[in-house]
Amino acid sequence: MKALQAALRAEHAAVYGYGVVGGRVGDERRADARTAYDAHRARRDELRRTVRGLGGEPEPSAAAYALPFSVPDSAAAVRLAAELEERVAAVYSDLVRATEGARRGAAAEALREAAVRAARWRGGSVAFPGLAERSRASADGAAGASPGA
Template identity: 75%
Template sequence: MSEQASPDELTALQAALAAEHAAVYGYGVVGGRIGERDRGQAKTAYDAHRARRDALVREVRSLGGEPVASSAGYALPFPVADRASAVRLAAGLEERVAGVYADLVRAAKGARRASAAAALREAAVRAVRWSGESVAFPGLAERIPGGGSGAAGAPPTASASASRQATR
């Protein structure tokens, strides 16, 4: 038997799943250009996003939904040809993921909300590690310089944060 969730909560879960698909793809690009010095940090982030993605697939299914599929490829917001651009992409991926988890925090209740808050915090910490900069309210587009970032192009969803496009 499926759990109950509001339509907004299921939409936010699907948006988080779409963002995780894009982050996994994006970190594949990052890993190819990041250089030896930061490869461990990129691999840790890649593994974290894969684990979150897999958990979200199970969660959407438990709610009776059909998990949004990963795209075969994603448009990158800029060419990633060297370590500097790979670091910039990694920071953008994390900022975007934080945004969709902020939406999920707003839509969810109980344990799902706590899990979304933890994912938001983890993404915000990784974004700071990559960029060296922080924002007062991670995940809120109006607080992110440039109105948000979206790293690997995400498939369109009903969530405003999930449809952000890269501006950097």
């Protein structure tokens, strides 16, 4: 349930963030922003239903979310969209590990979709979507780690 609630929180934040992106992004990317906004709303709503179906109370969205940086123009909006997708991918990566069966498949699909959107916004991809921060942490700690640790 914890990983599902984390995914729900990430989707709430993404919906909020895409409201900012949509207000700042240029006309040439506005349709992309709208499509992503709609996708995150649909995922958010599905996660709410899943949490309820498991007997939990879905976490509500916050009134506002802190953005990772200022978004004064279209270029910053594009960077924000990529950042939102990377953050969502990371949370779905955790959900893939925490679930099995159909829920794991749905989480993997959400991870894939976020990774594709991030690549489109960024203009390139990463080797392991959703694991960038883990890759950095592993590299930083690899010097003293023993095999299999």
